[in-house]
Amino acid sequence: xxxxxxxxxxxxxxxxxxxxxxxxxxxxxxxxxxxxxxxxxxxxxxxxxxxxxxxxxxxxxxxxxxxxxxxxxxxxxxxxxxxxxxxxxxxxxxxxxxxxxxxxxxxxxxxxxxxxxxxxxxxxxxxxxxxxxxxxxxxxxxxxxxxxxxxxxxxxxxxxxxxxxxxxxxxxxxxxxxxxxxxxxxxxxxxxxxxxxxxxxxxxxxxxxxxxxxxxxxxxxxxxxxxxxxxxxxxxxxxxxxxxxxxxxxxxxxxxxxxxxxxxxxxxxxxxxxxxxxxxxxxxxxxxxxxxxxxxxxxxxxxxxxxxxxxxxxxxxxxxxxxxxxxxxxxxxxxxxxxxxxxxxxx
Amino acid sequence: xxxxxxxxxxxxxxxxxxxxxxxxxxxxxxxxxxxxxxxxxxxxxxxxxxxxxxxxxxxxxxxxxxxxxxxxxxxxxxxxxxxxxxxxxxxxxxxxxxxxxxxxxxxxxxxxxxxxxxxxxxxxxxxxxxxxxxxxxxxxxxxxxxxxxxxxxxxxxxxxxxxxxxxxxxxxxxxxxxxxxxxxxxxxxxxxxxxxxxxxxxxxxxxxxxxxxxxxxxxxxxxxxxxxxxxxxxxxxxxxxxxxxxxxxxxxxxxxxxxxxxxxxxxxxxxxxxxxxxxxxxxxxxxxxxxxxxxxxxxxxxxxxxxxxxxxxxxxxxxxxxxxxxxxxxxxxxxxxxxxxxxxxxxxxxxxxxxxxxxxxxxxxxxxxxxxxxxxxxxxxxxxxxxxxxxxxxxxxxxxxxxxxxxxxxxxxxxxxxxxxxxxxxxxxxxxxxxxxxxxxxxxxxxxxxxxxxxxxxxxxxxxxxxxxxxxxxxxxxxxxxxxxxxxxxxxxxxxxxxxxxxxxxxxxxxxxxxx
Numbered sequence: 073x074x075x076x077x078x079x080x081x082x083x084x085x086x087x088x089x090x091x092x093x094x095x096x097x098x099x100x101x102x103x104x105x106x107x108x109x110x111x112x113x114x115x116x117x118x119x120x121x122x123x124x125x126x127x128x129x130x131x132x133x134x135x136x137x138x139x140x141x142x143x144x145x146x147x148x149x150x151x152x153x154x155x156x157x158x159x160x161x162x163x164x165x166x167x168x169x170x171x172x173x174x175x176x177x178x179x180x181x182x183x184x185x186x187x188x189x190x191x192x193x194x195x196x197x198x199x200x201x202x203x204x205x206x207x208x209x210x211x212x213x214x215x216x217x218x219x220x221x222x223x224x225x226x227x228x229x230x231x232x233x234x235x236x237x238x239x240x241x242x243x244x245x246x247x248x249x250x251x252x253x254x255x256x257x258x259x260x261x262x263x264x265x266x267x268x269x270x271x272x273x274x275x276x277x278x279x280x281x282x283x284x285x286x287x288x289x290x291x292x293x294x295x296x297x298x299x300x301x302x303x304x305x306x307x308x309x310x311x312x313x314x315x316x317x318x319x320x321x322x323x324x325x326x327x328x329x330x331x332x333x334x335x336x337x338x339x340x341x342x343x344x345x346x347x348x349x350x351x352x353x354x355x356x357x358x359x360x361x362x363x364x365x366x367x368x369x370x371x372x373x374x375x376x377x378x379x380x381x382x383x384x385x386x387x388x389x390x391x392x393x394x395x396x397x398x399x400x401x402x403x404x405x406x407x408x409x410x411x412x413x414x415x416x417x418x419x
Numbered sequence: 420x421x422x423x424x425x426x427x428x429x430x431x432x433x434x435x436x437x438x439x440x441x442x443x444x445x446x447x448x449x450x451x452x453x454x455x456x457x458x459x460x461x462x463x464x465x466x467x468x469x470x471x472x473x474x475x476x477x478x479x480x481x482x483x484x485x486x487x488x489x490x491x492x493x494x495x496x497x498x499x500x501x502x503x504x505x506x507x508x509x510x511x512x513x514x515x516x517x518x519x520x521x522x523x524x525x526x527x528x529x530x531x532x533x534x535x536x537x538x539x540x541x542x543x544x545x546x547x548x549x550x551x552x553x554x555x556x557x558x559x560x561x562x563x564x565x566x567x568x569x570x571x572x573x574x575x576x577x578x579x580x581x582x583x584x585x586x587x588x589x590x591x592x593x594x595x596x597x598x599x600x601x602x603x604x605x606x607x608x609x610x611x612x613x614x615x616x617x618x619x620x621x622x623x624x625x626x627x628x629x630x631x632x633x634x635x636x637x638x639x640x641x642x643x644x645x646x647x648x649x650x651x652x653x654x655x656x657x658x659x660x661x662x663x664x665x666x667x668x669x670x671x672x673x674x675x676x677x678x679x680x681x682x683x684x685x686x687x688x689x690x691x692x693x694x695x696x697x698x699x700x701x702x703x704x705x706x707x708x709x710x711x712x713x714x715x716x717x718x719x720x721x722x723x724x725x726x727x728x729x730x731x732x733x734x735x736x737x738x739x740x741x742x743x744x745x746x747x748x749x750x751x752x753x754x755x756x757x758x759x760x761x762x763x764x765x766x767x768x769x770x771x772x773x774x775x776x777x778x779x780x781x782x783x784x785x786x787x788x789x790x791x792x793x794x795x796x797x798x799x800x801x802x803x804x805x806x807x808x809x810x811x812x813x814x815x816x817x818x819x820x821x822x823x824x825x826x827x828x829x830x831x832x833x834x835x836x837x838x839x840x841x842x843x844x845x846x847x848x849x850x851x852x853x854x855x856x857x858x859x860x861x862x863x864x865x866x867x868x869x870x871x872x873x874x875x876x877x878x879x880x881x882x883x884x885x886x887x888x889x890x891x892x893x894x895x896x897x898x899x900x901x902x903x904x905x906x907x908x909x910x911x912x913x914x915x916x917x918x919x920x921x922x923x924x925x926x927x928x929x930x931x932x933x934x935x
Binding site: 288289290291293294296297300301303304305306307308309310311368369 | 739758759760762763764769771776777778779780781782783787791792794795798799800801802804844
């Protein structure tokens with residue numbers, strides 16, 4: 073009798089542990105499962121190094137934005153303007169680069185200044201958002217919604233609705249986009265080394281930096297405290313407004329880095345296409361990764377897996393010949409599932 | 420006492436026509452992953468009885484109440500109402516059965532009006548739309564019955580906490596209530612409001628409602644209750660009556676040992692310098708022309724009724740509220756802090772009365788909470804995690820905090836231990852002045868005693884302490900001097916060792932004015 077009860081209690085505890093593991097590491101399990109599924113069903117296409125490389129390369133910019141988004145959400149905010157800021161920063165960066173080069177500037181110098189301008193401008197837009205939220209006391213949703221509309225509009229106006237190409241002869245930009253490091257032993261079908269582009273490496277570098285910032289630095293601790301309970305944070309002597317403003321500056325700078333990545337990859341800036349719906353993909357990745365939309369709780373590595381999961385789903389659906397129109401539906405379902413599974417942790 | 424009401428019954432042998440108790444709790448047990456919160460608890464509450472339930476934090480009171488109110492199911496045991504099995508699966512089941520609980524943390528919707536809150540979920544309708552007229556009239560009637568002068572159209576969020584509590588009680592009474600559970604209802608009430616509440620409770624008792632009354636304040640338990648159940652470590656220690664017991668006896672039953680030296684001896688103040696001087700302080704809307712000072716090593720009490728501006732004065736000193744006139748001097752140098760951060764940097768710390776809302780961050784770990792206000796000290800950019808942990812463990816040891824793992828979320832601890840961490844987090848930067856706002860609220864007797872000794876120990880090391888409290892005995896027991904506030908002004912100062920509750924209340928209520 074008592075043995076029976078013990079077994080029952082043991083089983084119940086086992087279930088609880090399994091459930092809490094699912095809540096905590098569900099995103100890891102989902103990632104591994106999706107990867108395995110893709111690898112098994114599409115061994116010839118999916119697992120090819122150049123396929124993996126290309127998938128990462130095409131989405132690295134969204135990934136960088138998602139890292140910034142994670143931090144801003146943990147700090148209790150939201151930034152809907154990231155996609156528009158990315159386009160704005162890319163457009164101005166490209167124009168700066170072209171103007172310098174065509175004005176007779178050194179090619180490398182022009183590219184470096186152009187790219188740095190993009191990052192700086194992104195951070196500046198973030199600062200503006202942050203000040204409007206903290207000093208202006210306007211809800212972040214409204215401020216950044218206005219930013220989404222406004223910055224996109226300015227970008228379209230600058231480019232007259234079209235594309236800004238890199239100046240003729242400006243090859244350094246493209247060679248940066250194609251450059252990277254060869255991982256020894258990784259070769260393609262023709263036995264040529266597969267280059268892992270700088271953009272991919274930047275993405276992982278941003279992930280690592282973001283996670284360390286969150287879990288190891290004072291600023292990260294302040295983000296968590298402010299997002300968890302702003303009033304208690306203020307009573308604890310945390311400069312709440314400064315902390316919140318910084319979170320917007322960081323996500324803005326991430327949008328600037330994403331602008332850099334899209335410039336080097338495309339060698340041009342499409343005023344309507346760059347960063348289009350980036351805010352939604354980024355938020356989706358954050359949610360899938362297990363960060364609470366209410367702030368105070370989250371993780372950058374989870375967001376990274378969220379980005380990879382979204383990439384794999386698109387890839388899977390494309391390879392399975394699912395019409396592109398249906399892909400959004402599947403993503404929507406995945407987001408809901410992710411929240412349902414992870415909800416238990418809050419209670 | 421028992422046996423003279425119309426509803427009084429005795430358990431007696433099983434005979435036809437037996438009257439069952441209104442609420443019977445039989446052998447209830449409930450376990451959580453780490454603890455056994457309730458272990459075979461039984462309780463009988465008759466109709467027309469006020470049954471006090473007391474115990475230290477963590478004794479299982481809250482769990483028992485949550486089970487009664489349908490928030491959590493028990494693992495084992497049975498519940499019945501007038502002999503009918505009662506198995507609430509949800510709060511709604513409980514209120515349908517007539518079991519209503521009034522929480523320590525109020526459950527009102529801030530953005531709705533008083534009337535809308537009272538009628539929430541049972542709104543009267545006319546032609547399919549809300550009938551605001553009836554709602555208002557009905558609410559006004561209930562509020563009138565309990566002697567509350569609150570306009571039913573007021574937004575609940577705009578009311579002071581004490582009045583919110585009355586709204587909550589009105590809400591409970593607007594339903595058919597058979598069992599009313601009150602969890603620390605007087606914690607936020609002034610003396611006058613408490614008297615009103617007690618009158619109300621007695622009237623409900625006469626109407627045959629079974630009332631379960633939880634409180635830390637033993638005098639009020641003795642005054643109000645017909646029977647008292649003492650819980651300790653999830654078990655019933657004893658069931659007794661006020662006639663058979665007194666406060667000291669109950670306190671030692673709760674703690675499981677005799678409580679001696681509740682208040683530490685007062686240390687003499689040696690220096691005649693002043694650490695903190697407040698003169699003519701005016702906080703718009705809350706306080707006018709407030710004066711007091713604190714010497715190093717001194718514990719100064721700040722007494723006054725709820726709403727007399729005590730908290731606002733403390734908050735203004737540390738920069739949380741604007742000051743329109745007057746001066747704060749720290750070591751004789753005028754200061755005007757812009758924020759709590761600024762105040763902390765200058766060595767003035769404030770521990771809020773609202774522990775869960777402002778004092779601590781409930782979701783963060785004990786370590787994170789302890790070091791948060793003073794994080795710079797652990798590394799300019801990257802806090803040194805091992806040092807943080809060591810510091811936290813140091814505080815756990817120094818303040819005798821019961822905390823199995825410093826890395827676990829602080830919300831898993833009992834109120835008293837959370838409060839100790841709230842104090843520790845403000846002490847970590849080694850302030851020279853500490854303003855403690857209701858530091859013992861919601862804390863059990865044992866932990867209170869420890870907090871008193873902690874505060875006295877800090878003062879002995881030269882810290883200037885301001886202690887705001889609604890509990891006069893602790894101010895009298897602990898403080899060197901007690902400043903009394905009335906309606907935003909300092910009404911007078913009494914000497915701690917010679918103060919009486921009466922002398923303080925006279926000042927707080929303005930009796931002296933009429934005499935003069």
